[in-house]
Amino acid sequence: MIGGFSRFSSLIRLRTGFAEFKTLKTCSVNSNKTRGFSSFINGNSYGLTEEQIQLKEMCENFAENELKPFAAKWDNEKIFPEDTLRSAAALGLGGVFVSEASGGAGLSRLDGSIIFEALAGGCTSTTAYLTIHNMCCWIIDTFGTEDQKQRLLPGLISMDKFSSYCLTEPGSGSDASSLQTRAVRNGDYYTLNGSKAFISGGGRSDVYLVMVRTGGDGPKGITCLAVEADTPGLSFGANEKKLGWNSQPTAAVNFDDCKIPVANRIGEEGFGFKIAMKGLDGGRLSIATCSIGAGKACYDFAREYVTERKQFGAPLSANQSIQFKLADMTTKLHTSRLMVRQAATLLDAKSPSAPAFCAMAKRVATDAGFEVCNESLQLLGGYGYLNDYPVERFLRDSRVHQILEGTNEIMNV
Numbered sequence: 001m002i003g004g005f006s007r008f009s010s011l012i013r014l015r016t017g018f019a020e021f022k023t024l025k026t027c028s029v030n031s032n033k034t035r036g037f038s039s040f041i042n043g044n045s046y047g048l049t050e051e052q053i054q055l056k057e058m059c060e061n062f063a064e065n066e067l068k069p070f071a072a073k074w075d076n077e078k079i080f081p082e083d084t085l086r087s088a089a090a091l092g093l094g095g096v097f098v099s100e101a102s103g104g105a106g107l108s109r110l111d112g113s114i115i116f117e118a119l120a121g122g123c124t125s126t127t128a129y130l131t132i133h134n135m136c137c138w139i140i141d142t143f144g145t146e147d148q149k150q151r152l153l154p155g156l157i158s159m160d161k162f163s164s165y166c167l168t169e170p171g172s173g174s175d176a177s178s179l180q181t182r183a184v185r186n187g188d189y190y191t192l193n194g195s196k197a198f199i200s201g202g203g204r205s206d207v208y209l210v211m212v213r214t215g216g217d218g219p220k221g222i223t224c225l226a227v228e229a230d231t232p233g234l235s236f237g238a239n240e241k242k243l244g245w246n247s248q249p250t251a252a253v254n255f256d257d258c259k260i261p262v263a264n265r266i267g268e269e270g271f272g273f274k275i276a277m278k279g280l281d282g283g284r285l286s287i288a289t290c291s292i293g294a295g296k297a298c299y300d301f302a303r304e305y306v307t308e309r310k311q312f313g314a315p316l317s318a319n320q321s322i323q324f325k326l327a328d329m330t331t332k333l334h335t336s337r338l339m340v341r342q343a344a345t346l347l348d349a350k351s352p353s354a355p356a357f358c359a360m361a362k363r364v365a366t367d368a369g370f371e372v373c374n375e376s377l378q379l380l381g382g383y384g385y386l387n388d389y390p391v392e393r394f395l396r397d398s399r400v401h402q403i404l405e406g407t408n409e410i411m412n413v
Contacts, residue, residue, distance in 0.1 A: 120293025291369025
């Protein structure tokens with residue numbers, strides 16, 4: 001069992017080789033050049049506890065050594081890095097929001113925003129899958145029975161097994177409550193028929209959390225079932241050819257008279273839509289923070305580039321218009337981060353206003369993250385368009401964040 005922050009502190013020390021960590025020192029604006037001060041602002045440690053700073057450093061170290069060197073290969077060759085994900089799970093990152101009693105890390109949504117921003121700077125696509133897997137684990141831990149927790153969570157937390165969240169269908173995207181995949185109860189089993197679309201992990205995951213219709217039309221007729229990969233009648237479409245997110249498989253998931261034990265129902269009948277929406281509150285924060293991590297990685301790369309690149313006898317960074325552009329970019333990232341952390345704090349506190357703040361943070365941060373990636377590519381000129389450099393990959397990986405977990409247009413509703 002992972003024991004929470006005290007356990008994480010020891011893991012951090014093992015991972016980084018530090019004997020101890022010091023608290024963040026006060027930064028004097030007068031002692032920093034514009035470049036250094038901008039870097040400090042985007043250092044994202046403002047307002048964090050010492051333990052959260054240690055957690056951030058652990059994840060940054062993992063991203064630098066285990067994600068960043070291989071991200072281009074995973075993207076080009078469409079590799080799902082299972083061993084790397086299991087290495088992340090060994091640090092407690094396979095069950096971030098799962099309670100300690102169930103074998104997880106028991107961390108907060110605020111902690112999660114720190115974790116996923118750091119990891120996304122190494123590989124946004126892989127980190128995004130990890131956020132989805134963590135959402136599934138949280139749903140099982142929060143709404144599942146003790147039997148379900150004992151059967152399903154150990155393998156998922158270690159990432160010996162992988163999970164997928166199945167809500168979207170070919171005919172129901174933003175209007176999720178109109179889903180048509182149907183499960184009919186027959187004694188101790190449900191007979192499940194239908195199809196889900198755009199499922200991350202589709203064809204590879206071991207556990208699929210599927211929102212199905214067991215009752216009448218609308219949200220109250222929806223139930224959540226855990227469908228295991230060896231279920232007869234379960235099949236998958238081809239791996240989708242995508243703009244980004246190439247380090248994780250995406251496929252349709254099809255159900256043809258699948259027999260699902262009632263023991264695999266998560267929560268009560270008719271409670272599935274509430275489970276799905278509560279999962280998405282946290283999922284929206286996680287994907288928002290992935291956008292911030294991608295944007296920050298691009299910003300850092302572009303800032304270094306314009307400092308070193310010379311045109312007309314001077315570095316590009318000497319041009320005031322470039323300085324203004326960098327200031328706008330870092331402002332977008334910092335304000336987005338603050339919005340995500342505020343929403344995370346409200347979600348941790350179970351505030352009634354949390355869903356609205358999660359939606360606002362998701363919209364603002366995913367828009368801003370993509371904009372910073374795009375602006376970074378522009379600063380690199382022709383080099384930014386080449387896949388020899390990471391900026392175009394971050395741009396491709398972050399674009400879908402404005403669509404999934406609820407489109408940014410729906411976030412305004």
